[in-house]
Amino acid sequence: MSEILIIYLLTGMLAGFVSGLFGVGGAFTMAPALIISLTLQGVLDLHIMHLTIGTSLAVMTITSAYISILRYRAGDLDLQLMLRFTPFIIAGAFGGSLVGDALPGPVLRYIFIGFLLLSIIHGLTKRSSKNKIQNGNIELIKGFWLWIYGTTAGITGSLLGPGPAIVIAPFLRNANFPMPKIAAISSSLAGMIGLSATLGYIYGGFDESGLPALSIGYLYLPAFAGLITGALIGSPIGISTSHKVKDGLLHRFFIAYLTFILLVMLIQGR
Numbered sequence: 001m002s003e004i005l006i007i008y009l010l011t012g013m014l015a016g017f018v019s020g021l022f023g024v025g026g027a028f029t030m031a032p033a034l035i036i037s038l039t040l041q042g043v044l045d046l047h048i049m050h051l052t053i054g055t056s057l058a059v060m061t062i063t064s065a066y067i068s069i070l071r072y073r074a075g076d077l078d079l080q081l082m083l084r085f086t087p088f089i090i091a092g093a094f095g096g097s098l099v100g101d102a103l104p105g106p107v108l109r110y111i112f113i114g115f116l117l118l119s120i121i122h123g124l125t126k127r128s129s130k131n132k133i134q135n136g137n138i139e140l141i142k143g144f145w146l147w148i149y150g151t152t153a154g155i156t157g158s159l160l161g162p163g164p165a166i167v168i169a170p171f172l173r174n175a176n177f178p179m180p181k182i183a184a185i186s187s188s189l190a191g192m193i194g195l196s197a198t199l200g201y202i203y204g205g206f207d208e209s210g211l212p213a214l215s216i217g218y219l220y221l222p223a224f225a226g227l228i229t230g231a232l233i234g235s236p237i238g239i240s241t242s243h244k245v246k247d248g249l250l251h252r253f254f255i256a257y258l259t260f261i262l263l264v265m266l267i268q269g270r
Helices: 002-022 027-040 045-073 079-099 105-125 143-160 165-174 179-204 221-244 247-268
Strands: none
Touching: 002 027, 002 045, 002 179, 002 221, 002 247, 027 045, 027 221, 045 179, 045 221, 079 143, 079 179, 105 165, 105 247, 143 165, 143 179, 165 179, 165 247, 179 221, 179 247
16 A cells, blocks of 8 residues: 555656646546556446546646646736636536536547647647747637637536646637746636536545445545645646746647647547
8 A cells, every 4th residue: 555655646746747837737647547556456447437537636626726826926827817718617617517428438539639639730830939928918818719718628627637728728829828827827727627526526426335445435535645745746846847948848848748648548549
């Protein structure tokens, strides 16, 4: 058990670092460690994915809230921009929770892969002037595309667990927002999605039998404790790194991270 707790701690540190750096939430980083460790502990197969998602979302919620506070103190979090996205994120998350059981898993996967491809292509082809990438233009964040990107981020966040950065980063980048500000707004929105989704997974697992000891619904407390401890250590390091790396290079790192997630999704779907 001590070895498994160390794995949780180290994985949490990596997830916190990535979340602090890009604002992506870190759920994808935590999922493999949770699946492997729960399997080694003899948890029933039918509960492993639910426990993985529920626990990683709970960690993502706390981590995102912590990162949002740190980003606000650093001057990265634009509250006006956050409020502009909030109703669409909430509507998308609520809609995702309603259709989650009815929509086939492969369809969700293909939708998410499609958005990843569009984000990567957009990131590779976008050529932004260094003079334009300053504080962004909030007047471009409105209308039809705000509705599309905001609700889609909420839907994919509630159903698949990725942070909103994966969906809304291209939209904000097109409006010339720098990466630290994108990471800040993404973290705050990820916290909103994660909270509602976590409560749903806790409630949904109350009546399930065969769950491991020290579980509250689909929230596995030992894993949560190890992961959140590591995440709270790694998050400030990620934020600090994001301010030290040049914006263009940080954006390329983000595209590389998206490419890695895309490869994982494609491999898992085979």
